[in-house]
Amino acid sequence: MKQKKCIIIGAGIGGLAAAVRMAAANYEVLVLEKNDTPGGKIQQIQKYGFRFDTGPSLFTLPHLVTDVLNISNTPDHDLFNFRKLHNVCRYFYEDGTIINVPDDPLEFASEIEEKTGEPAKHILKYLKTAQNRYLAAADLFIFNPINSLFKSALRKQPKELQPLLAVNPVRTMHEENRKYFRSPHVIQLFDRYATYNGSSPYQASSMLNMISHLEHNDGAFFPEKGIYSIVEAIYQKALQLGVEFRFRSKVIGLETEKRSIRQVITTSEHLSADIVISDVDVNTFYRNQAQQLRKPRAVRKPALSSSALIFYWGMKSSHPQLDVHNILFSNDYKNEFSAIFEKQQLFNDPTVYIFISSKAVKSDAPEGMENWFVMINVPPTNENGQQVSVSEARSHIINKIKRTLKVDPEKELLFEEKATPITIEERTGSYRGALYGNNSNSLWSAFLRHRNRSREIKNLFFTGGSVHPGGGIPLCLASSEIVKKEIDKLWSQPSKS
Ligand SMILES: Cc1cc2nc3c(=O)[nH]c(=O)nc-3n(C[C@H](O)[C@H](O)[C@H](O)COP(=O)(O)OP(=O)(O)OC[C@H]3O[C@@H](n4cnc5c(N)ncnc54)[C@H](O)[C@@H]3O)c2cc1C
Structure with missing residues (x-):
């Protein structure tokens, strides 16, 4: 049988994984990528003996x-190795409280009780509920097309759906966390999971409180050679399966018929294909590559996820008080989110995330030094393409x-690089620099997210x-699997063995 041709637009993690899946199923696969490296938002900087992962840093599933x-x-098995982090994250509050998150839920619960007075049993009950919800939801909401949600739900026993039916979805994440916990520090710690898909805990549904299950019950992991090695491994796999990559190849349009x-x-050629898979941010895709298609409502009026401002600092000394993942919490979380999502402004007391991969991968910084990835959440650019003031943000962070x-x-800085909403958009095609497409601040967000099939x-x-x-590495990988399932419904090809 003649091989069917599949063109993938974009070599982000979703595009790379889709390329592997399609090539393994015997499609002739061509990936068109406007940049000169694969990975999209997952990139690295190598400079003066330092290496930085520039985008994702937290790795689950x-x-x-x-x-x-x-x-x-x-x-x-040689392509990729990873290990579990014993301490998932270290949280710092301005009153001097420091909370560690050991990978064992029992140890974490006693750390919380010791540092905040919140009874350990509250934490354990919360994490159990998050786990039950995740297990009930994963098959419905993560690993299958959203259009098959009701069919998949009907196949389940009522008992299996019970953890989801018990959630009051109208309640926000923050409201539910306040019901579980007394300690403001603990509420803030669990509210933070809204940022994992660029949303606000004061608006997103309590259903999303299940996100914390992944880190706390399952664990956080780290690749032995850093986050970029995920891209390198999947890219190598794609090459092994015969995928062709054309870098510096920007798609500017589609010719459609019937x-x-x-x-x-x-910009330089017209290419025919039986199947096209887009890994480009949908908000950008409909505006720039597929203007002739009718824009779905969520694209016409997108409620965007947050963007980020990141400084990559080569630091000349090491800091034992810091771990791989560190959060320095704002004293006023509510107003921080209101600045990002309602006022679209910079906030003067931002929550600062410091990620130091050299704590896990020694070769990421010269001996005795550290590579600091310092990030705050900020609004995406406004409709005129303007972003928040980078110099003001920098001084708030310092x-x-x-x-x-x-x-x-500043006393320890050897050099600095940065990424802003504008550079994130330029580099990856993310509409207005939003990290995860649309946010999940509405109750209906999960249902309004663009489908995997046009x-x-x-x-x-x-x-x-x-x-x-x-958004996020695991969900992008899941999306590539759903795309493959959707394509299988149309055609089935004999697969390579
Ligand atoms: C700062 C930051 C921090 C993050 N933190 C985390 C984290 O800790 N954990 C986590 O799991 N996730 C995190 N994420 C999210 C995660 O990186 C993304 O969800 C994921 O990498 C997106 O992959 P993607 O498949 O959507 O493709 P993208 O990475 O969006 O890549 C799209 C690709 O398409 C290419 N492209 C665009 N337009 C065209 C065109 N016209 N022609 C050809 N090619 C085109 C782009 O150049 C790009 O290579 C973070 C993201 C950022 C930016």
């Missing part, structure tokens, strides 16, 4: 990566670090963080 690497009966894409148009850690980072064009599919099931 590692088996989703190994699942991709093990496709097609040619498992390659509900089908006939040609994909780049003040926050001085107040909380009693360290003046309603209008028969041979067009979508993967990546801006479509179902959502």
